Every structure is written in C-alpha cells, then in structure tokens.
Amino acid sequence: MNTIDPIEILVVEDDPVTAAGICETLNSRFYHCHHTVSLAGAGEIIKEKVINLVICDLNLPDGHGFDFLRQIRRTDKNTAFIVITSSDDPGLITTALRSGANDFISKPFHLHNLPTIIQRNLERQHMERLHDHQIKIHGLTEAIRVLIAALEAKDSYTSGHSVRVARYAMMLGHALSFNEDDLFTLELSAILHDIGKIGMPDQILKKSSSLLEKEYRTAKEHPVIGSKIVGKIGALKEVALIIRNHHERFDGNGYPDQLSGYAIPLMSRILTIADAYESIVSNRIYREKKTPEVALDELKKNAGTQFDPALVKLFIQIQSDTSLKKPVLRIDSQLHNLTAD
C-alpha cells in the first residue's frame, strides 16, 4: 500500500450508534469512512471505490455478513475484513475466520481500541501483498533461469556473452539515470537478447567460417524467435519488444523491422552498442578478440549509421572513466547458481 493514498474503510453496520462511533473514531484518525446499513449498500460502494478494509456486522436487514465476506473473497483475497458480532459463540468466530475474515470484534467494545485493530490488519494486509509480489518475482526469475539454462545447454558461449552484454548495457542505463524498474527491464533484455538462438541449427550457430546467404537469413530470425519466446511470459512484454529490435540499425538498414533513429526503442539502441562492443573484445569461433580501444574506434566509426551517435559518445565516456564501478546485476547471482548446478 502506498502510504500517501488515503485509506478507505467500509463500515457495514445497521446499528446507528455503533456505526456513528466507529466512523467518528476513524475519521479523527484521517481514515476515509464509508458507511452503509445493508449488504445491498455495501455491494454498491465496493463497485465504486477501492476499499482497503471492511468492518462488517453479521446480522444485517437484507442478509448475513458472511454473504458479503464470500462475495468479496471471490474476487479479492487482500482486502482486510473485520467481523463485528454481538455473539461470543466460538463456532461463529471460527466460521468467520475460515470464510476469509481476518479479525473479529465482539460487541460491546471500546472505541479507543479500534485504531490499533485497524492498524494491525492493514499491516498484515501490506505484508500479504508484499509476499504475493515476491512470489510473482520468484516465478519470473525461475522462468528466466529455465530460459537461460536452455540457452546454456545449447550454446554456453552465448549465455556468457549475454551476461557481459548486460554489464555494459547497465553502465549506459546508470549513466542515463534509469530508475530501478527500467534498469531491471534493461538487464533482463540484455540477459535474454539472444535467447532466440535456441531455435538455430548448430551448424549455423557454431560455424567458424562465413555464413552462406541462406544460413545468414536463418541467423537473422533470432530476434523475432526470441521475442516470441519471451513474449509468452506476461510480465516480459516490454522485454520482448526490446529483444525484437536489438539488431536494428540507426540508419534503418537493420532487421527485422528496418526501424530507424529514435523509432528504435531506447533500450534496443543501448543493447546494440553493448552487444557489438562485447563481441569485438571477446574471442569468437571465427576470430580473435580485439582491444577495447579498437572496439571503441569501431563504435565511433559506425555512430550515426549502425549506432545511436549520442549513446556511442556516452559509452566512450563511460569506458574511459576508470572510477566507474562495474554495475551489479540483480539476477547475476541466479546465473552463478545456474552455472554451479
């Protein structure tokens, strides 16, 4: 929960004295209190408002509080739900908790305890959301690990190359003051940029001499294949687009879409430079590695035709600044684990 958002609390209570006491207490603590006396009224409010917490009486004129609890839990497991009951029947309380209520208050109760109860439930709700988010991130990392493992099995050179490209790309990302989310997107795009090579025949991927025309056409399909693979993961749609365009050229003579200039996504333009630089300074099957100076000269020579000239300038500045530390990759440790598997 964002702490600057107002906290919206729905009170479903048909006893006017209890309802007035609750709302007065909550409003004095800067919560937004919405009050209704019925299930029908509660149903209308949740259609209109995003409610963070519900305080609901069990016996209402048009039904039982459990009906509303079940209605909410069908679509939302995170909204905190506190039951108010005048019954001290343990069976009823157990049923409430089993049905998805988070807490209960027995009438009569002291209003001065209410803020503590609300706070406790909001904190728990926040922790649960955080936990759900972590599970999603874990799932995403696992999916990436599987993709990288597949590429590693097919071609260990490409996998190592991708991690090094990620480091160079992240240097540019930091220099451009990318926020954390964009840095992570850039890192994932770099790590996965050649994932489409999984589908490439070994005789092309590992060929030490020049490719024939037909083989070159096949090799050029890897950005589209990679984009399709990565695009299957819902959270990686943006990454898929960046991967698709990592072989475009600034002058429009690249592939697969022949985009030119700033029509090429910024992160794809960054990857093109990081990818080219890393390839030149590393040994390849078909040639020996060259020095960083030669690689930077190559970038300079092709600035404005192959590469975004402003990014080349920035990259050259970064490479000559020895005070800059190598960026730490977020999923780097995952990849190390993978190598150790």
Ligand SMILES: [Fe+2]
């Ligand atoms: Fe590539």
